[in-house]
Amino acid sequence: xxxxxxxxxxxxxxxxxxxxxSFSFSLxxxxxxxxxxxxxxxxxxxxxxxAILWLHLRLHPLITFPILxxxxxxxxxxxxxxxxxxxxxxxxxxxxxxxILATFGLxxxxxxxxxxxWANFIDPQPTFLLxxxxxxxxxxxxxxxxxxxxxxxxxGLMIMGFHLFLKKTFFGKxxxxxxxxxxxxxxxxxxxxxxxxLIVVLATLATALSGILYILVVPIDAYxxxxxxxxxxxxxxxxxxxxxxxxxxxxxxxxxxxxIGSYFFGAxxxxxxxxxxxxxxxxxxPTGLFGKVTI
Amino acid sequence: MKxxxxxxxxxxxxxxxxxNSSMVFPADKPPKEIKIGASLAITxxxxxxxxxxxxxxSQALESVVNERxxxxxxxxxxxLPIKLIIYDDGSSPDRSVELYEKLATVDKADFxxxxxxxxxxxxxxxxxxxxxxPMIGSCGNSPxxxxxxxxxxxxxxxPAPQWGETYYAMIKQLMDTKQIPQLxxxxxxxxxxxxxxxxxxxxxxxxKIAGLEVVSSEKIPQxxxxxxxxxxxxxxxxxxxxxxxxxxxxxxTFAKQAHETGFKPFTLHIPHVTLTTVxxxxxxxxxxxxxxxxxxxxNFKSGDxxxxxxxIKRTGLGPYDLGxxxxxxxxxxxxxxxxxxxxxxxxxxxxDAIKTLRYxxxxxxxxxxxxxxIVGKKCDGVGNKPVYIAQLQGGEIKVLWPLxxxxxxxxxx
Numbered sequence: 001x002x003x004x005x006x007x008x009x010x011x012x013x014x015x016x017x018x019x020x021x022s023f024s025f026s027l028x029x030x031x032x033x034x035x036x037x038x039x040x041x042x043x044x045x046x047x048x049x050x051a052i053l054w055l056h057l058r059l060h061p062l063i064t065f066p067i068l069x070x071x072x073x074x075x076x077x078x079x080x081x082x083x084x085x086x087x088x089x090x091x092x093x094x095x096x097x098x099x100i101l102a103t104f105g106l107x108x109x110x111x112x113x114x115x116x117x118w119a120n121f122i123d124p125q126p127t128f129l130l131x132x133x134x135x136x137x138x139x140x141x142x143x144x145x146x147x148x149x150x151x152x153x154x155x156g157l158m159i160m161g162f163h164l165f166l167k168k169t170f171f172g173k174x175x176x177x178x179x180x181x182x183x184x185x186x187x188x189x190x191x192x193x194x195x196x197x198l199i200v201v202l203a204t205l206a207t208a209l210s211g212i213l214y215i216l217v218v219p220i221d222a223y224x225x226x227x228x229x230x231x232x233x234x235x236x237x238x239x240x241x242x243x244x245x246x247x248x249x250x251x252x253x254x255x256x257x258x259x260i261g262s263y264f265f266g267a268x269x270x271x272x273x274x275x276x277x278x279x280x281x282x283x284x285x286p287t288g289l290f291g292k293v294t295i
Numbered sequence: 296m297k298x299x300x301x302x303x304x305x306x307x308x309x310x311x312x313x314x315n316s317s318m319v320f321p322a323d324k325p326p327k328e329i330k331i332g333a334s335l336a337i338t339x340x341x342x343x344x345x346x347x348x349x350x351x352x353s354q355a356l357e358s359v360v361n362e363r364x365x366x367x368x369x370x371x372x373x374x375l376p377i378k379l380i381i382y383d384d385g386s387s388p389d390r391s392v393e394l395y396e397k398l399a400t401v402d403k404a405d406f407x408x409x410x411x412x413x414x415x416x417x418x419x420x421x422x423x424x425x426x427x428x429p430m431i432g433s434c435g436n437s438p439x440x441x442x443x444x445x446x447x448x449x450x451x452x453x454p455a456p457q458w459g460e461t462y463y464a465m466i467k468q469l470m471d472t473k474q475i476p477q478l479x480x481x482x483x484x485x486x487x488x489x490x491x492x493x494x495x496x497x498x499x500x501x502x503k504i505a506g507l508e509v510v511s512s513e514k515i516p517q518x519x520x521x522x523x524x525x526x527x528x529x530x531x532x533x534x535x536x537x538x539x540x541x542x543x544x545x546x547x548t549f550a551k552q553a554h555e556t557g558f559k560p561f562t563l564h565i566p567h568v569t570l571t572t573v574x575x576x577x578x579x580x581x582x583x584x585x586x587x588x589x590x591x592x593x594n595f596k597s598g599d600x601x602x603x604x605x606x607i608k609r610t611g612l613g614p615y616d617l618g619x620x621x622x623x624x625x626x627x628x629x630x631x632x633x634x635x636x637x638x639x640x641x642x643x644x645x646x647d648a649i650k651t652l653r654y655x656x657x658x659x660x661x662x663x664x665x666x667x668x669i670v671g672k673k674c675d676g677v678g679n680k681p682v683y684i685a686q687l688q689g690g691e692i693k694v695l696w697p698l699x700x701x702x703x704x705x706x707x708x
Contacts, residue, residue: 007527010521010524014521014523112338112385115346116337119342120347127343127544131578131579136556143555143556217551217552218520219547219551219577220544224518259523259524260524263528267513267519268516
């Protein structure tokens with residue numbers, strides 16, 4: 001019984017990490033129809049730049065976070081004007097395929113520049129990890145990772161924050177309207193560029209912040225971005241595009257299945273299990289477990 | 296009379312000229328330099344363990360060798376400079392194959408140094424075989440690479456499974472001298488890539504020979520991010536030794552999660568984490584302190600230590616920042632010794648000379664083994680460069696084994 005409880009907690013905390021990987025990715029897809037393959041690389045950049053500022057330049061967090069904020073706002077504006085806006089101008093039908101191609105190139109360029117730049121000028125080994133090792137929480141003779149609980153908490157907080165933003169605020173409602181009916185959205189007089197830009201900036205900031213939280217529990221190297229994009233895509237398809245609370249539930253479900261499956265069949269089967277679930281969901285419920293639209 | 300004498304005179308002159316030309320061939324014009332081609336994981340996932348510092352060290356070696364006058368080639372009765380042509384393979388085996396093809400056909404490289412890591416060497420070495428160009432493997436030491444009967448490949452490193460043999464020899468000595476209690480059980484993690492799998496197989500194979508029981512063996516996919524299921528299982532099994540045969544990033548994930556969930560085996564051995572001091576800084580002292588691993592670096596006393604050290608000095612980095620410099624040093628040294636021994640740049644003759652080399656280098660006598668049995672595999676062309684067991688102590692890497700090279704004593708975690 002104790003083993004099952006431990007597996008349950010481990011699965012949920014893994015699910016929290018999965019939700020963290022994917023919710024901002026889902027936000028951009030559902031509102032702008034942009035499939036940002038560079039999502040995982042932006043995530044890694046968030047981790048990497050934090051490591052540079054915090055661990056190597058030894059800046060105080062109060063200085064580190066404003067710098068990070070400005071950097072990623074600047075980056076997201078460049079991303080928006082250099083890629084998203086160009087694709088929107090070409091027409092809605094071009095958004096998905098165009099964004100895949102453009103962001104694939106961006107991902108490789110960002111990945112290599114961070115890896116090679118880091119290894120040449122900062123540290124021979126481009127691996128990022130925040131050495132914050134909180135003591136485990138002892139519960140009924142079991143040790144539960146405090147770092148993971150912290151990540152789970154912040155992931156939940158960010159997801160609920162964005163969910164409320166989309167449901168309750170004027171811009172959030174505008175973003176949803178844009179995703180559902182672009183023609184109708186234009187009639188009510190909102191500027192699609194401004195709404196898209198706001199979403200891209202917020203999602204980029206959330207992605208970078210997720211990267212920082214991630215390296216509290218899992219080390220990542222400069223080249224780990226694309227596998228993260230793939231994992232995030234799996235979670236989104238499982239949850240259904242546009243359902244942010246669904247991301248949390250799908251992440252938790254996948255985490256549980258992977259941890260319990262790995263315990264009984266071996267960790268080598270973890271990826272097989274997650275992709276088998278993805279296959280079944282695509283076969284029987286193509287809109288995902290909680291979604292209403294397909295990408 | 297004069298006319299009669301002139302004809303034989305010219306005839307004799309012609310004969311002398313002919314004999315002269317037929318008996319003493321003038322040597323071909325020596326090439327400007329000896330071209331040595333290689334691909335290297337300067338970027339990509341494997342650059343975490345090699346990367347730009349390895350390139351820097353290779354270039355430093357090249358410059359020191361050339362300042363010493365290069366390599367003596369008897370065929371030309373002169374010393375020739377070397378030219379390293381190194382491309383970034385981005386840690387991709389397929390890209391590496393393309394680059395070696397280019398090195399053979401476009402750059403016309405005379406010889407090859409192998410790429411770093413077994414997963415890349417296993418593919419890239421097929422190009423050496425295709426074009427008949429000698430390739431000296433630097434770090435790739437999976438037995439699968441050397442069990443294919445390739446004729447143009449040798450690797451300087453000892454086969455990966457033997458790392459386990461060295462480790463258990465140290466454990467046995469510690470138990471025999473009562474520095475640690477009698478350990479009985481081992482649990483092994485094997486990351487599923489060539490090399491790490493072989494290190495894991497060696498961990499199991501030699502554990503049984505050392506009288507230890509392997510209570511669990513977990514195969515994991517490359518870069519696994521969650522070890523919860525393994526840690527929960529092992530908390531129940533309570534192994535004395537945990538042996539993690541993985542790349543350093545994956546090992547950091549395991550060690551961190553084990554620490555966060557209160558799993559602390561008596562001894563934690565992760566071969567790759569003592570290759571550099573970076574891992575200690577990354578995971579923090581509370582996790583890293585006392586972890587053992589392997590190192591290729593020691594206080595070398597034999598061989599051309601001066602060349603090895605001078606090249607390190609030129610990089611401006613420490614030996615533990617350079618991505619396994621003894622292996623880079625040794626692969627180039629073997630090639631140059633082979634050329635000198637063969638006295639020619641003829642590839643077949645150089646390869647034959649390399650295969651029969653025996654000379655004193657950093658670790659002692661260097662030679663290659665053929666038909667060598669490693670965990671049930673017959674290997675050809677595997678070197679004998681050993682590894683040393685080390686421990687992370689106070690942020691530094693201390694060599695513990697073999698005793699004659701030891702820089703410190705084993706400390707309990």
